[in-house]
Amino acid sequence: MISRDVISFTQRAVLFNRLRSGLTSLGIAIGVAAVVILTSMGEGLNHYMAVEFSQFGTNNIRVAPGKPETMGLGPGIMNTLRPLTIEDAEALGRLPYVVATTPNRIGRSEVEANSRIRVSNVIGTGPDMADVFQLEMAAGQFLPLDDPLSPRALAVIGATIQEELYGSSSALGDRIRIGGSRFRVVGVASPKGDLLGVNIDESVVIPAARAMELYNVNSVLDITVRFEEKAPVDEVVASMRRLMLARHGVEDFNIATQQQMMEVLGSVLDVLTIAVAALGSISLFVGGVGIFTIMTIAVRERTQEIGLLRSIGATRWQIQNLFLSESVVLAVMGGVMGLLLGGIVVAIVSVTIPTLPVRLSVPYIIAAELVSVAIGLIAGVAPATHAARLDPLEALRTE
Amino acid sequence: MRLFDRNQMAMTAVVRYPLRSSMLLVAIAIGVAAVLVLTSLGEGARLYVTSQFNSLGTHLLFVMPGKNEVGGLGGMAGSLGGSPRPFTLADVRALGRSPYIDTTTPMVMGGANINYQGLERDIGVLGTTHTMQRLFEYEMESGRFLPELDLDNASPVCVIGDTIARELFGNAEPVGKWVRMGDRRVRVVGALAQGGQSGGHDLDEAVFVPIAFAMQMYNRESVMRMMVEVTSDEAMVKAKKDVQDIIRARHFGHDDITIMDQGTILNTFNKIFLVLTSTLGGIAAISLAVAGTLIMNVMLVAVSQRTAEIGLLKALGARRSQIIGLFLTEAIMLSLLGAIVGVLVGYAAIEFLRYVYPLVDFQAPDWAVVAAVLTAVASGLLFGIMPARHAADLDPVEALAGN
Known part of the structure; x- marks a missing residue:
């Protein structure tokens, strides 16, 4: 029997009972679709975070207090004995390749203006922040270049704050009270939404030194350093480390490039994606049970046919191939159907719910297809072997 | 046809094809067991958090400076920076003098x-x-x-x-x-x-x-x-009000603290865990849909294999609804058996989990068990209808001839 015969035999077997073949494949298809959809959510989230991070360019480095090995939010984020100061930010700004540095200090205070009060986020930062985070102004200007250690009491307010406190009238030039201190509004930011976890629209932006004064703290939370796009990253990090060591005496700071931060985040999301893929695979497994059952039934029903084939000279090996290829074809059909089904669902979701990030994950799609082929093979082995072992005479005689 | 006869016939059919029936059972059991095990993970985590919380005693209040919405990053900014008026040790001492505290x-x-x-x-x-x-x-x-x-x-x-x-x-x-x-x-x-x-x-x-x-x-x-x-538990409401009043009096009329009791915090946790648990259960339940396609397939095979039998029944005067009932009973019986096996396997797996991680009280929530069994039976019913109708629509003469 040549391979062309195997193909036509398989084709006829699959097409002979279309409903049955379709249902068997549908089982696998549901499993594959589940994996495709679930992993596309993980991948979408991953992509969303990457875009969120790199929307400001990839040439940012974050300096935070605390030892190098403490990644993420250590206890130092609340209180620390190793202050990172505005002077540190200034010194970092004088390094070669560095184009901007912004010290950051966030808090929450009552903002009183136009005889209305609203509790909002307070972001203490430097004049470069608007550039670093691409914040655009709806009116007025961002914080001006002042002496960073004793800046004027000026504030930029977010879009929601403007809306809630002033409505449609202009806030520019007005005096507002932030946590008891008076500030003058110099700018209103355009609506921007979340910026790395803090809602800018719900915030007032004031000079870092003023925020430290307001909250009576001696340390900024972190310093964002932006360097020239084509500058060698390693060299910039090394020079930053040298400078900070010289200033602090000990390595009580933590320098993380954007790349490193994204990698940490990415690895967390990868684990999540693997987990949901594994959960989705339970369905694939059940689909495999389906193929096994149907193939077993098929062998029973076609016992006579097998006996005939054997008696006209087909080898066991060929009989086995015949049934194995049928079960693989069923699985592959399921895989393709599942991919289409999953792809359609993902497309519909991404169109109808734009806020939910979904994105097809090619590696997982390939993995799901390979797994479905493997399932077809594994589920088919036992029935195919059974068919091959049938005694030709006995088989011919059965009804 | 009496109910007993119908069940008897369906049972015979189930037993007559042991391989096919057992594979169906396996498929459904996997789905049901997966639902049980996965939801038990979520529920176990919830119970762990709850018991940690309750070990603190039931009459606790949590007070934080700043009027924050619970959770979210707004809350984080508050704890990072501080609130407009400090929540000082003098405030703490004043609160300690309340008779309810x-x-x-x-x-x-x-x-x-x-x-x-x-x-x-x-x-x-x-x-x-x-x-x-x-x-x-x-x-x-x-x-x-x-x-x-x-x-x-x-x-x-x-x-x-x-x-x-x-x-x-x-x-x-x-x-x-x-x-x-x-x-x-x-x-x-x-x-x-x-x-x-x-x-x-x-x-x-x-x-x-x-x-x-x-x-x-x-x-x-x-x-x-x-x-x-x-x-005491009875004093909770009064204590809460007292805390609010004392701080308002000390902070010049501003309500600038957030008071939460264990109930509020636990509610938030419970909501999060409910979403988590039902998502896990839902993903596992997809496999029940896959098992459903298998039910349909196997029942179709059963109908075609028993064509002659159906023809005989029809010739004896069985009504259409009776034939449908016969095959539906078989489908439901199979899925119910599968669900029972699945529940048993699921509970065994959960026992094993408890044995490996004694710290966490893994247990499938009752609603998940009920939902899993119902979903299994429902898919048996749903996917059994088409083959059953197919059987009922057979022409008695043709069927008797075995075509």
Whole structure:
């Protein structure tokens, strides 16, 4: 029997009972679709975070207090004995390749203006922040270049704050009270939404030194350093480390490039994606049970046919191939159907719910297809072997 | 056809094809067991958090400076920066005088480096009072917990977690030794037993110091949060109001604190875990849909194999609804059996999980068990209808002839 015969035999077997073949494949298809959809959510989230991070360019480095090995939010984020100061930010700004540095200090205070009060986020930062985070102004200007250690009491307010406190009238030039201190509004930011976890629209932006004064703290939370796009990253990090060591005496700071931060985040999301893929695979497994059952039934029903084939000279090996290829074809059909089904669902979701990030994950799609082929093979082995072992005479005689 | 006859016939059909029936059972059982095991993970996590919380006693209030919405990053900004008016130790002392309040446990958290004979480590610092031990039932490896001090007393003493004790002192006794935290010298008065974990803090890496000491060290005048033990469950409402009134009076009429009781916090947790658990259960339930396609397939095969039998029944005068009933009974019987096997396997797997992780009380929530069984039976019914109707629509003469 040549391979062309195997193909036509398989084709006829699959097409002979279309409903049955379709249902068997549908089982696998549901499993594959589940994996495709679930992993596309993980991948979408991953992509969303990457875009969120790199929307400001990839040439940012974050300096935070605390030892190098403490990644993420250590206890130092609340209180620390190793202050990172505005002077540190200034010194970092004088390094070669560095184009901007912004010290950051966030808090929450009552903002009183136009005889209305609203509790909002307070972001203490430097004049470069608007550039670093691409914040655009709806009116007025961002914080001006002042002496960073004793800046004027000026504030930029977010879009929601403007809306809630002033409505449609202009806030520019007005005096507002932030946590008891008076500030003058110099700018209103355009609506921007979340910026790395803090809602800018719900915030007032004031000079870092003023925020430290307001909250009576001696340390900024972190310093964002932006360097020239084509500058060698390693060299910039090394020079930053040298400078900070010289200033602090000990390595009580933590320098993380954007790349490193994204990698940490990415690895967390990868684990999540693997987990949901594994959960989705339970369905694939059940689909495999389906193929096994149907193939077993098929062998029973076609016992006579097998006996005939054997008696006209087909080898066991060929009989086995015949049934194995049928079960693989069923699985592959399921895989393709599942991919289409999953792809359609993902497309519909991404169109109808734009806020939910979904994105097809090619590696997982390939993995799901390979797994479905493997399932077809594994589920088919036992029935195919059974068919091959049938005694030709006995088989011919059965009804 | 009587009900008994119908069940009898369906049962015979199930038994007559053992391989086919058992594969169907396996498929459904996998789905049901997966639902049970996965939801038990979520439920186990929820129960773990709840029991951790309830071990604190039931009449606790949590007070935080700033009027924050619960959760979210707005809350985070508040705890990072501070609120407009500080929540001071004087406020804490005033609250302690309320007749409805038993103890007050203020907290300040932060990071520091601890240093002993050249060995240095980064640690989490928890400034609090001696009442903390009573709330969380900390066990001591050696020495004692923070002594009972006046709130303002910034005695340089500390209690260290197990990892810190081992890293800095090795096998030597830490109690009585002087360590350096930042630029201050502190005497170790106690070491915690290993494995403590409470309220999301890893106690093995933590150092406890008196609240006033921590506030001096970090140069802040506001407490970050406070736990209030109310005298009795009945006094909760009054205590809550008292806290609000006292703070309002002391803060010039501003309600600038957030008060939460365990109920509110637990509710938030429960909601999060419910979403998690039902998502896990839902993903597992997809496999029940796959099992459904198998039910349909197998029932179709069954119908085609028993064509002659159907023809005979019809010739004997069986009505269409009776034929449908016959095959539906078989489908439902199979899926119900599968569901029962699945529940048994699921419970066995959960027992195994409990054996491996005795700390967590894994158990499938009742609603998940019911939902899994119902979904299995429903898919048996749903996917059984088409083959059953197919059987009922057979022409009796043709069917009898075996075509």
